[in-house]
Amino acid sequence: MVKGVVGEETRLKSVEDRLTQSSPPAEVGLLIGKFTSALDRAFLFDLIPTPPNDSAQPACSITQPDNKKPSKSKSQPSDSSSLFIDNDWVAEHARQVSRMLVGGMKVVGLYIWVSDAAFKNSTIMLCQTVKGVADAAPVDWDERLLLHICYGPRRWNCRNCSLSSNITSTSLRPCDFKMGKVLSSLQTFKCMHNFNLRLPILHDSASKTFSDVLRHAISIHAKELAGAKTLIDGKLVVESESYSTDAVHEVELLLPFPDDCSVEACSQKDVVGVLSLSGSICSFAYLNSKEPISQAVTDIKGDIITSLQSRLDIICDEADDDSGNNLDVGSQVGDEIPSEKPVAQQVLQLLRKGCSLPFPRRVFAPWLAGLYVCDYLQPSETVEVLKDHCIELLSMKAPTDASTILEAEKEMLSLKTKSFWNVAVPSFSEIHVMKDKSKHVSEGESSSRKAGKPGHINVVAACLVLLLSVLVGFVLFFLKG
Structure with missing residues (x-):
């Protein structure tokens, strides 16, 4: 409380x-x-x-x-x-x-x-x-x-x-x-988080929408971040350590080695595709001088996940707006005909071809006493969108100097999927049938080899008889001579 x-x-x-x-x-x-x-x-x-x-x-x-009118009397x-x-x-x-x-x-x-x-x-x-x-x-x-x-x-x-x-x-x-x-006592922490998240798309997830599976992927990355070790200014974080300088503190997150159990795929029959989400996220956090340093680490990790979720929400919002116009958000690789629904709303089972989906990039504008606020820009948008949002939503003056706008994320986050639907992935029963067939084939080959041994012996004997007759002929020829 x-x-x-x-x-x-x-x-x-x-x-x-x-x-x-x-x-x-x-x-x-x-x-x-x-x-x-x-x-x-x-x-x-x-x-x-x-x-x-x-x-x-x-x-x-x-x-x-x-039933009452406002009183015009100031005394009442x-x-x-x-x-x-x-x-x-x-x-x-x-x-x-x-x-x-x-x-x-x-x-x-x-x-x-x-x-x-x-x-x-x-x-x-x-x-x-x-x-x-x-x-x-x-x-x-x-x-x-x-x-x-x-x-x-x-x-x-x-x-x-x-x-x-x-x-x-x-x-x-x-x-x-x-x-x-309050503002003058805040310390600034900055983190550039590089990540490459590759997760299998399971057969059970094929009936879900693209955005649902992506939210699940973000939640998995949140669990990975929770166990990450943290370096601040190149030093491992110590709970009791204080950072009193006014400079921006650089934060680096060291993710743990991936756990094989987190893949959740037991065998080939469970996997129908692969989701790959990679890129670099810029994050800021602001810490009061009386707060423990662990709070800055928690805020950085939370900001990274919130940023991913916000980008996905923006994609979904635009997909809802564009669904009535049949506009395609994202593209299916090799698909010449645009889909009726945006990729974010489509069911994975219908995405039989690999697809790619660009994520908005994060840009920052100066706000109060060195603090930043951010916005997310689509590939076709410029920083003018950021200025408009600052005026409309935050009631602040738009930054007039373009150099004060921080564009730390030079490239947009890349999201790609590879679908295995067109590759005939055998089911459990099909695997047994294939094993039985291969067993019968191997047995047939083995029996044919066994049946072929007598014929092989006859050929060798004929060759030996022919060679012997030739030798005998040469010996008789020289004796007569």
Whole structure:
């Protein structure tokens, strides 16, 4: 349970000044930060407002009961006002923003700018919105934060929201909140993770979709990363060691030797293809000076897997959008006719030819105090997409200097499959039939060799008789001479 919350003072004051000047009746947005289990604390980096929806309507607004009209008297303000929040839109905003965050940084909750009366009348809706955000942007934590910025009178209140299935008014509990210097105390860790994942496609998986099998492959790589040893700045990680320098710390992951049991293929009859996923992933993590060094390692490993999952989600999202237009995402090797469904949605059993699927590459843009946010670009996209997403989703100024954009992943991740469907892989019963046939053939050859021995002896005897007669003829010829 979070016992205390510390927010970056410069960013929170900037948000407060903006809200004071614009004076909207209500505003909802996301809390960006990180939970620290070792300290039972949460650190807030920034507050990001949820943009208007596709209909240009704000994500939240103040409503009044139908049987009551809002009071025009300033001395008798209406206490019946409540919030209306577009939960689905806020959750979608959280889902897209979570893809742009790097290791350790998460969507940790919501903030709401609203009067005290409207807040008290809307606790159930606020808890439901928080839960929707938690489902859209999962974090390994059983609670989220709800930060209330009250403008009458002006104050900041922070509460924990339990993610239990039954949402009640008791789901919100107050917690200690203060502002301080958070960003300046962060240390940066960077990792270039090179990998080459080759996994068999089993017969039982042939009825699953391409994306399902790929998610399984990513989960297997997550298990491999969990057991990886870590080098930081060329030294093996020691739990008690501290890294106080301001320089970027280089992280290297040493994967364990593959375990034969993880292949899961017992014999040739179980395997119908091979999936190969290889490439290089750039990952960042940010560590508070009071956190143990193991947290940076955990954040790096988690960021690598999250990055793979985010890329697959983007492919699947585009496949859903393109399915109505019959556009093919990826290509089947040697297949001249485009398939009706994108590769990500197709069943493996139908992919009788090998196929390849390019993964989006990860690019980074500077955000706050040396921190990076990221985005994923398809082969046909440029960094202008990154700039647009920074403005639209993060409400930040787009980077004007192209040199500040980090493109560490020069090449896209490569995913290829080789199908064995066209190769007649014998079943278990067919193997026995083939063995029986080979046994009969070998027995026939053996019997023919045995039957052929007398004939072989007769030929040798005839040759000996002929040679002997020739010799006798030569002897008689010389004797007569």
